[in-house]
Amino acid sequence: xxxxxxxxxxxxxxxxxxxxxxxxxxxxxxxxxxxxxxxxxxxxxxxxxxxxxxxxxxxxxxxxxxxxxxxxxxxxxxxxxxxxxxxxxxxxxxxxxxxxxxxxxxxxxxxxxxxxxxxxxxxxxxxxxxxxxxxxxxxxxxxxxxxxxxxxxxxxxxxxxxxxxxxxxxxxxxxxxxxxxxxxxxxxxxxxxxxxxxxxxxxxxxxxxxxxxxxxxxxxxxxxxxxxxxxxxxxxxxxxxxxxxxxxxxxxxxxxxxxxxxxxxxxxxxxxxxxxxxxxxxxxxxxxxxxxxxxxxxxxxxxxxxxxxxxxxxxxxxxxxxxxxxxxxxxxxxxxxxxxxxxxxxxxxxxxxxxxxxxxxxxxxxxxxxxxxxxxxxxxxxxxxxxxxxxxxxxxxxxxxxxxxxxxxxxxxxxxxxxxxxxxxxxxxxxxxxxxxx
Numbered sequence: 001x002x003x004x005x006x007x008x009x010x011x012x013x014x015x016x017x018x019x020x021x022x023x024x025x026x027x028x029x030x031x032x033x034x035x036x037x038x039x040x041x042x043x044x045x046x047x048x049x050x051x052x053x054x055x056x057x058x059x060x061x062x063x064x065x066x067x068x069x070x071x072x073x074x075x076x077x078x079x080x081x082x083x084x085x086x087x088x089x090x091x092x093x094x095x096x097x098x099x100x101x102x103x104x105x106x107x108x109x110x111x112x113x114x115x116x117x118x119x120x121x122x123x124x125x126x127x128x129x130x131x132x133x134x135x136x137x138x139x140x141x142x143x144x145x146x147x148x149x150x151x152x153x154x155x156x157x158x159x160x161x162x163x164x165x166x167x168x169x170x171x172x173x174x175x176x177x178x179x180x181x182x183x184x185x186x187x188x189x190x191x192x193x194x195x196x197x198x199x200x201x202x203x204x205x206x207x208x209x210x211x212x213x214x215x216x217x218x219x220x221x222x223x224x225x226x227x228x229x230x231x232x233x234x235x236x237x238x239x240x241x242x243x244x245x246x247x248x249x250x251x252x253x254x255x256x257x258x259x260x261x262x263x264x265x266x267x268x269x270x271x272x273x274x275x276x277x278x279x280x281x282x283x284x285x286x287x288x289x290x291x292x293x294x295x296x297x298x299x300x301x302x303x304x305x306x307x308x309x310x311x312x313x314x315x316x317x318x319x320x321x322x323x324x325x326x327x328x329x330x331x332x333x334x335x336x337x338x339x340x341x342x343x344x345x346x347x348x349x350x351x352x353x354x355x356x357x358x359x360x361x362x363x364x365x366x367x368x369x370x371x372x373x374x375x376x377x378x379x380x381x382x383x384x385x386x387x388x389x390x391x392x393x394x395x396x397x398x399x400x401x402x403x404x405x406x407x408x409x410x411x412x413x414x415x416x417x418x419x420x421x422x423x424x425x426x427x428x429x430x431x432x433x434x435x436x437x438x
Contacts, residue, residue, distance in 0.1 A: 003181055003182075003183065003184075004133070004148075004149040004181070004182055004183070004184040005148050005149045005151055005152070005153045005179045005180065005181060005182070006034035006131055006132060006133045006148045006179075006180050006182060007034075007131065007132055007148045007151070007169075007178055007179065007180075008034065008035065008129070008130070008131040008178055008179075008180050009118055009126055009127055009128060009129060009130040009131070009178070010128070010129075010173070010178070011038065011128055011129045012128065013119075013126035013127065013128045013129070013130075014124065014125075014126055015119070015123045015124060015126060015170075015171040016118065016119060016123075016126045016169075016170065016171045016172050016178075017051075017116050017117075017118060017119035017120075017123045017126065017169075017170045017171060018116070018117040018118045018119070018135075018167060018168070018169060018170075019051060019053075019054070019114060019115075019116060019117075019167070019168045019169075019170060020114065020115050020116075020117055020135065020137060020146070020165060020166070020167055021053060021113055021114045021165070021166045021168070022113055022144075022159075022164055022165045022166050023110050023113050023114070023115070023137055023139045023144075023165055024110075024113060024139045024140050024141050025109055025110070025139050025140040026105075026106055026107065026108060026109050026110065026139070026140075027105075027106050027110055027115070027137055027138060027139045028080070028103060028104065028105045028106070028137070028138040028139075029047060029103065029104060029105075029106065029115075029117070029135065029136070029137055029138075030101060030102065030103035030104075030135070030136040030138075031101070031102055031103075031117075031132045031133075031134060031135045031136065032099065032100070032101050032102075032132060032133040032134050033096055033097065033098055033099065033100050033101075033102065033131060033132060033133070034098060034099075034131040034132055034133045034180065034182065035098050035129070035131035036096075036097040036098050037094060037095055037096055037097065037129070037130070038128055038129035040067055040069070040070050040094070041128055042125070042128075043066060043067070043068055043125040044066060044067050044094075044125060044126065044127040044128060044130075045064065045065065045066040045116070045118065045119050045120045045125050045126070045127060046065045046066065046093070046094075046117065046118065046127060046130075047063070047064060047065040047078070047104070047106070047115060047116070047117060048063075048064045048065075048066075048115065048116040048119070048120050048121040049061040049062065049063035049064060049077065049106060049108065049110055049115050049121075050063075050064065050116070050121040051114045051115050051116035051121040052112065052114065052121070053112060053113075053114045054168075056121070056122040056123055057122075058121060058122070059111070059112050059114065059121070060111070061077075061108055061109075061110070061111055062076060062077045062107075062108055063076065063077030063078060063106045063107060063108050063110075063115075064076055064077065064078075064120075065078045065090070065104065066120070066125070067090070067094050071091075073090035073091065073094070075090050075104075077106060077107045077108050078104050078105070078106060078107070079104070079105050079107060080103075080104060080105040081093055081102075081103075081104045082102070082103050082104070083096055083100055083101070083102050084100055084101055085101070088102075103136075110139075117135060118130050123170055123171060131180065132148065133147075133148055133149075134146060134147050134148060135167065137160070137165050141164060142162070142164075144160035144161075144162055144164050144165040145160055145161045145162075146158075146159075146160045146161075146165060146167050147160075147161060148179075149184070151179060153176060153179040153181065154176055154179070156168065156169040156172065157169070
């Protein structure tokens with residue numbers, strides 16, 4: 001399905017007006033309603049020929065279409081009223097419903113090529129709650145379709161599809177709330193968002209697949225709790241955004257796969273707690289993440305026969321991974337980032353038969369790894385970083401049969417390296433740095 005936009009006058013509209021310019025000779029006007037028309041509350045215009053270009057002065061002429069009371073209408077200079085191609089009257093148009101196509105012909109020439117739609121020429125007596133998907137103007141130059149989707153949900157001025165007629169909004173909200181998103185029943189599931197975006201909880205069961213939105217967002221984006229059970233797969237959003245992005249708790253059980261977001265973000269990005277059990281694989285964000293804002297994950301817990309590939313981001317801002325708990329036969333490949341900001345990993349607890357690839361980062365800022373506890377039969381490769389900032393490797397506790405590949409550090413600038421070595425062998429490439437062994 002494809003996303004489309006329609007224009008809606010506020011339900012309390014008083015001064016909102018749509019100006020149509022660039023028309024020639026006499027015209028016919030048609031429009032498709034996106035919502036049912038509201039009941040009459042006060043004088044309301046559909047059309048006024050007297051609009052002057054970009055101002056409220058009376059340009060003269062005779063031709064206006066308005067409702068003055070529950071049963072009183074003024075169609076001066078208007079004829080051939082139709083709804084969905086059938087002959088109708090003023091009452092039929094003012095009481096039309098969603099997806100009805102309303103049209104009428106103007107008797108007189110639009111002398112200055114401009115008319116007002118949805119309000120009186122001087123920006124009063126607006127049509128409260130009027131919602132339209134398109135406006136179609138027919139004049140001596142042809143048929144000009146103004147598709148509200150061409151606004152992108154943001155523009156206040158744009159042209160018809162043939163580039164001849166121009167629509168311009170006056171006195172509408174500055175927050176873009178006049179643009180309403182809807183599904184036009186065609187195309188793909190792409191979503192373009194300029195306002196807050198959220199979903200209610202999802203629950204999947206049985207043999208199914210779920211592809212969640214892949215939005216382009218300039219504001220907040222949230223997905224709620226997801227519960228997935230049975231033989232299913234879930235492809236979560238891979239968004240591009242400049243606003244906040246977050247998920248609520250995710251719970252996976254059974255034989256499933258989960259492809260988590262691979263976002264491009266200029267703002268904060270957060271993934272919450274994950275609980276994964278059974279024969280499941282989780283592909284967490286990889287190096288398609290380009291972040292200039294904060295980036296973080298909540299705790300991860302894996303049990304069963306699984307593998308976990310942690311994010312490999314390129315980041316100019318803070319980057320954090322939370323506690324990782326790995327149980328049973330699993331492997332974990334932790335980030336190998338290129339970082340010019342702070343980079344930290346929390347405590348890691350590893351049990352069972354597994355392998356762990358610790359980050360081998362290129363870092364221009366501070367880098368820190370926390371305490372490690374290994375038990376069972378496993379292997380761990382520690383960082384081999386290239387670093388021009390500070391680097392700290394914390395205490396390591398090894399229980400059981402575990403092999404460790406030591407740290408090799410290439411020091412670009414003169415500095416001091418201090419290692420607690422015990423009986424371990426040490427290989428250093430330190431340049432002119434001083435080395436202390438304890």
